[in-house]
Amino acid sequence: MFRQAAPRLYLLFTVAFFACIVLATPALAEGVRGVRYPALSPDGATVAFEYWGDLWTMPVDGYSPARRITDHLAWDYLPRFSPDGEWIAFVSDRSGNEDIWVIPAAGGPARQVTRYSGGDTLCNWTVGGERLLFSSQRGNWAQDLYSIDVNGAEPPKQITHYDHYNSIDADTVRGGLVFARGNGRWWRKGYRGTASYQLWWLTDDGNYMKLTAHNGRNMWPMASPDGDIVYYVCDEDGIDNIWSIGLESGKRRQLTRFTTDGVQWPSISPSRETR
Numbered sequence: 001m002f003r004q005a006a007p008r009l010y011l012l013f014t015v016a017f018f019a020c021i022v023l024a025t026p027a028l029a030e031g032v033r034g035v036r037y038p039a040l041s042p043d044g045a046t047v048a049f050e051y052w053g054d055l056w057t058m059p060v061d062g063y064s065p066a067r068r069i070t071d072h073l074a075w076d077y078l079p080r081f082s083p084d085g086e087w088i089a090f091v092s093d094r095s096g097n098e099d100i101w102v103i104p105a106a107g108g109p110a111r112q113v114t115r116y117s118g119g120d121t122l123c124n125w126t127v128g129g130e131r132l133l134f135s136s137q138r139g140n141w142a143q144d145l146y147s148i149d150v151n152g153a154e155p156p157k158q159i160t161h162y163d164h165y166n167s168i169d170a171d172t173v174r175g176g177l178v179f180a181r182g183n184g185r186w187w188r189k190g191y192r193g194t195a196s197y198q199l200w201w202l203t204d205d206g207n208y209m210k211l212t213a214h215n216g217r218n219m220w221p222m223a224s225p226d227g228d229i230v231y232y233v234c235d236e237d238g239i240d241n242i243w244s245i246g247l248e249s250g251k252r253r254q255l256t257r258f259t260t261d262g263v264q265w266p267s268i269s270p271s272r273e274t275r
């Protein structure tokens with residue numbers, strides 16, 4: 001977990017999450033395998049995660065017991081708390097392929113939000129919590145970005161319209177979006193080349209502005225509370241670490257300095273400012 005002094009801002013990512021559980025829970029001193037996709041509640045007190053295909057939550061104190069949220073034969077993963085903390089959106093293939101679902105954060109019946117025969121991947125809630133951002137490959141070779149009313153009241157709205165390369169990992173910023181665009185797989189370590197993922201800012205007036213230039217990984221953008229800064233994963237030093245970049249200034253800063261393993265699938269508390 002990363003903390004920034006003012007305002008307090010909580011990022012959570014897989015490496016630190018493993019460390020917290022292993023170090024803070026004596027019974028789990030040997031480590032827990034299979035814990036992935038951590039996500040913080042808006043108040044920063046609870047973490048949701050996937051464990052062997054189901055969703056769990058637990059207090060971040062590391063001592064209180066975990067609570068099972070889903071128990072289904074299907075693969076449930078990638079939880080994301082709603083901005084009001086009442087709901088968790090996630091991805092599940094329980095319909096036969098990957099779709100977006102929502103479930104009460106305390107557990108309960110899950111409700112299907114997207115209904116498409118191809119795979120849908122959750123990005124995040126919009127700031128107001130009315131819509132969900134997701135990526136999906138529908139009708140061409142590229143994954144594009146979409147948003148959908150969380151109540152499923154209307155068909156999804158397509159946001160990007162690329163013919164090639166994937167647009168993924170979107171987050172809301174200043175009325176627009178920041179997202180990663182590239183090709184290849186997130187687990188391909190050390191790739192350099194024309195298919196490398198770069199961050200783009202889609203402004204609210206429809207302009208696309210490229211934010212990054214590093215010829216490698218620039219993925220998983222997460223907007224700061226004021227929308228001035230985007231946190232993301234960059235492998236410029238050879239390892240996936242958290243960096244920040246000023247939306248207007250372009251000023252970059254490296255925030256974590258892992259040297260042996262990297263950060264994958266980080267998330268930011270939906271309130272973006274906690275406690």
Ligand SMILES: [Ca+2]
Nearest residue numbers: 053072073074
């Ligand atoms: Ca399951």
Ligand SMILES: [Ca+2]
Nearest residue numbers: 098099116118
């Ligand atoms: Ca689907």
